[in-house]
Amino acid sequence: MTTSFDQWHGRRTTDSGWRETSRRNARSVQTTIGWIFWDPGAVARYGALGLPGPLGYIASRGAPLAPAGAEALTAAFGSISSVGIALTFDLLKGDAAAFRDFWQARDEAVSEGLRRYAPGIVDPLVETGPALWSAVDRLPRLGRVLFGATVSMPRPRDPLLSGWHAVNAIREWRGDTHWALLAAAGLTSSEASIVHNGWLGYEDGWLSRSRGQTETEIDEGWDGLTRKGLAAERRLLPEALLLRQRLEDATDELTVLPWQLLGSGFSVGFAERLEPACELLLARVDETAGPNYQPASRVRERYRGSEESAGN
Template sequence: MNVARRMWTLYEPVHAITYFTPEPLAAFQAAGLRGFWRGYFAGRAAPLGPVDAGPVVASFYNFAPAMVERALPDVWQRATPEAVLRARADGATAALARLLADQPAGAIAEAAELLADAARRVEPAGRVLGAANAALPVPDEPLTRLWQAATTLREHRGDGHVAALVAAGVGPCEVLVWRSAYDMSREVLQPIRGWTDAEWDDAARRLTERGWLDAEGRPTDTALAAHRDIEAATDRAAAGPWESVDVERLSDLLTPIAATCRAALPAETPIGLPRHDRAA
């Protein structure tokens, strides 16, 4: 496994606790954002400022536009981006404080500093969400710094992944249909990304006509080769921050942190992390 991919498996669970633990949801609700999706869209979009739905449809990529439009720009009438940024940091910090209570404080602080060093090295050009998060102040509190660095790095990687998908001509719904045929389930992906049955079926038809799915909806060799190319391009685009970081030391520090965070997540998530029973 190359460095960029290996580090993703370690920092992504740290970020993902935002969506699957109670503390962030409570923090968003306290800020005036009731319901999971208001907090989700506002929390991820807040570094961009009070944007309308368009930039979020573009940068989040695989959500149905109608689903995004139900949340934005309405959420900014309920909470300002500044209030949302405080809420997401407070919620993530509270969740990590609970989950990592038994971890050595010194190890957490060192991991946070090394991860923040990597986050300072992200390339902003062409990475809208990564650049917006990288521009935020670096928190002093180690748990908050750890989460913010993980978030910056995962959004930077995600920006590169979107670029690879666009270059490969794989549309937002198509990538979900493909993943449901490859290693995830339609039952998980479709409802939480907002696509209708008709839109999903149209995407499946396009993939079949392209030669990515066979008559039974299974991935073809052509699709598997394209998937490998897209993932390789994503890894290349995410490699820069790790060139001058002590990744071996950071890996040692992050491994128990990531394992604890991963155990707090559902076995299958739309993020695409390995299932508990498939994790290395």
Template sequence: MTSRALWSAISQLHSGVYFAPDSKARYESVGLKGYWMGYFASRSAALGTPRPRLVVATFHGFAPRLVERALPDAWRLADRDRVLEQRYALARDLLEGVAEGATALAPRVRSVLAGVDWAGKPLAAAHAELPASDDPVIDFWQSVTALREYRGDCHVAVLTAAGLSGAAANALAESTGWLRHADQRTMRGWTEEEWAEAIAGLVTRGWLEPDGTATETGRAARAQLEDATDRVVAAGLDREAASRLVTLEAELVDLAGQWADDHPALAGRPLRSS
């Protein structure tokens, strides 16, 4: 089984595009308005020009109203292909310091995608279906992104099977220390009432105290959700893909470390409830 360190490295190499200081300006240059419109449009553009319900379903952790403020208006204001161009340009610029390593690893990471079972992983499959780039650095990032969303789709499946809503999943992750954000409720767009309802449900399960702090049972349950995600991830990789990932692990972890050294303000900041 591939390690958490590998998936953390993959997530880190992918997610800088969401926190880059100029991301808002880049997307505004093609017609979008504000940070969240740029985020939802750029991340969901692999799906085409999706409407809010599809993005709520595939992203899982965001309040529907936050998505609805951005979509479908984004597709009226900006061309989907130009949004993708800005997304790739952001990734290319952010990976410039590790471009040599990314170029060397690009074909090997791309080869992993051939051994992934995409069934039940819609967001990952959409990214894997995007045309490969002639630029090996962008191609590397595209492949890493498909793998990152693959684990994300697996995690969403585990969360929903456990009966956790987007708000509840975020509240549990925040209370058990799995997230780095100080106010996940506000960031994901949930109201105080929705957050309180989510916490109340987790209290009923015995996973949280009434004040929102995690119980021992809750911490164990959250760890079990990650373990279950690991199993679902492993089940969707054929033997060759799993073997290729194992051989890539040390190099990807090292590359992510180099990238983090170049971008300390952007490193280690996941956006999803994982």
């Protein structure tokens, strides 16, 4: 007998206070890391190494999994264009050492950029880094492949970069958890992007194209959602948006562990110390990429729809 996502989700019993802590700190975790994806300092370094910015992002973030190949990285990245990932591997000839050059280039850009654009984050990252690593080392690896590969990388000696990488590890742990939930819900990469785009309220196709998905992949995503009863005539049905909200809620529930390990006082202090600097980093994203980018850093109301009828 199979268990539906709704039945499984209904059995979750995580305390709501920890869920809120997980949700709140996820914004700072995402923002502390995500601004670098479009940072001109990082993009210039990637160009000097032979790749344009989007492919440089793939190489820098994917360096821990590069030895496993393009298919493994496509599976781990979830919604990032498989075409872009394959091209990155082709241009770097699958050389894991070349991927690590991009990892190092990103580190250089992170160190430079944080001090320049959000200096208020430096001391909090330096001071919380050791405790964050202690929590990271106790997080379960099972099913979290990108996280596992990421924490196997050498840890920086520089205290600022060390703290940043500890936050990055928590981010990848949450990301792996989120993609496991989407896979369990039966969504493909292109379907997930379409549903996420609708949940965000973005114009049709924006998120999919921003992640490099082709028009063919987008069409396949709509076809799949229609077969699953989540879309009709290339419009999402309320059930799709409610499913996406439930997946987000489940992600918050299943990623409370780092904060529980760190304790309530630490977790609240982490939020209060990082949020002001993260607002500056988010403004940097607005400037370098645009206000639609990095949606996980942006506050939005929960989608409620007709939860009572949809849940029955």
